[in-house]
Amino acid sequence: MASFDKLESKLSWIYLINLIFYIIPLLTVDFAPWQYLSMLAALLLFLGCYFWAYRCSRQTMHWPIAGIVLVAALITPVNPGSIAMFAYAGFFIGFAYSLKRYLLLITMLMGLLVLLDLTLTIHWDLFLVMGIPIVLAVSFLGRAEQAKLHHRRAELQSEDEVKQLATMVERERIGRDLHDILGHTLSSIILKADLAEKLLARQQSEAAQQQLTELSQIARDALAQVRQSVSGYKHQGLTAEVAKLLNRLREAGYTAVLSGEIPQLDNRRETAVILALTELVTNVMRHCKGDQCQLRFARLGNRLIISLDDNGHATELNEGNGIAGLRERLAAIGATLTLQLNNGVAATIELPLQEAA
Template identity: 75%
Template sequence: MTPYDKLESKLSWVYLINLIFYIIPLFTVRFELWQYISMAAALLLFLFCYFWAYRCSRSAMYWPIAGIVVIAALITPVNPGSIAMFAYAGFFIGYACRLPRYVLLMALLIALLVLLYLLLDIKWNLFLVMGVPIVLGVSLLGRAEQAKLRHRLAELQSEDEIKQLATMVERERIARDLHDILGHTLSSIILKADLAHKLLAHQQPDAAQQQLTELSQIARDALSQVRQSVSGYKHQGLSAEVTKLLSRLRDAGFQAVFTGEIPQLDPRRETALILALTEDQAMIRTALPGKRAGCSTRLYS
């Protein structure tokens, strides 16, 4: 049972003010002692069912509703102010029931009021004239509470769907980014490893050592990039990445020059551009030393 599957009970005591119809006759009419005792007992039993209804789910609310109706019907011959109890029953019916069952139960409740009025010698002539509109009106308040509940549940469901969709999008982003990052990186590692193996076969340990050193750096860079991707790209910004790319181009033997200004982009586009620059760095690292010298490149914003 969700928190929204039951009534909010913060103001449940305040709503008991409607019992004024039941309490007024206690001070305006003279009763026998047994009648006072029976009315007090009925009031206590009603309060039990009332708070029971507040604390149970909609599907289990029929039991306290039935209890309220029985108590109100039994005390009506003594105190016609029991119409207030019938009103509470109408409220809980409006809150707990779907429209077809609501119409059926409210029709039965009104029929019960008419039957009580016809069979009992009720001293209050306005028992039906005032009672029926009160019961129906309060039941509509219960319908309004049910509509409020449905709106809240719809909001919760919408929030859950948004969270699930965001999770799926994030997973797809991470998978796509990992593919982009590791695609070139793994190719670089394979090329470096093959090259080192061939250099060792040709008795060139120094050159092979250089390739293994670069291979180790590529692996470390790949690990760092994977961590950035999974954690949401905690990069240093586009300017830092461009500077890093220029530095690596120059270290590789290129004459790299940047022309223009670094544009201000939103985080999503900036991350995509940084990822593209990362791929460029991976491709640069795969270049052979003999092919780097004498090359030049120019970057434009």
């Protein structure tokens, strides 16, 4: 689904099959030329409002709904098959509004149908008899679509909570490991350094050298243990993580496109690239005002070029602590990050591949 506030548009063309009620009179009744023209114009206006509704959020869907109702009401004296258009209006009303407002608006729509039947010459005796049940039934489908949307939102929110909890657990694990490792190690280093200082003051250089050698070994062992602890960050590989990030963008309403071949990297570089892309995608969803995003992988000689571009029409770049930390993380693997304004923000990661596994 494109967004939590929008309808899924994949089947929008197929749903137009319900316009058969509007098309049948064109094939079975002889109309004057001006009537054919008016019905064609009404159909085009309806289609414009119909697809407009699919692009709208629920908060702004009242505009295309009003347009559909107006077009349907104006064309009803010519073609009572306009009841199909009223049905689409009922669907969007069912989808867009809370129960209380839905009941009010659908009642007003039923009242409009009755008013049209009483005040206009409608050449279909079953306009109300069939029209009201059809509009109500289709509006219930809109309510069902809204319930489906809420259910999917709850599922995704639950997934996000699980991911956040897993991240918190992982951070706590790393914190505990670092505390256990560094607490004892730093105490030993301090003791060794103090002892070496005292030995040097007594001109016992050989003993002091021994203490410094042991201190160096303790520090090296601690560094290895810290790296082992931090490398406990688990992921499913660059390809799988890229797919997850693209899916997050699409769920947030972006048209996300991937181009190029995702390379194989050693675990250290792969982890750094995944964390960098995660940070960049998060920034896009937080700050970008656009609706398109493209992720590209390209190899240029012995360098890997990764670019993430959006169409957010940004006017300035504000690099906070997150970007600063990201540059440091990439620098640790010999990579660089470049940010540019180009009808949005274009982020480019350049990574040497000589040492890639």
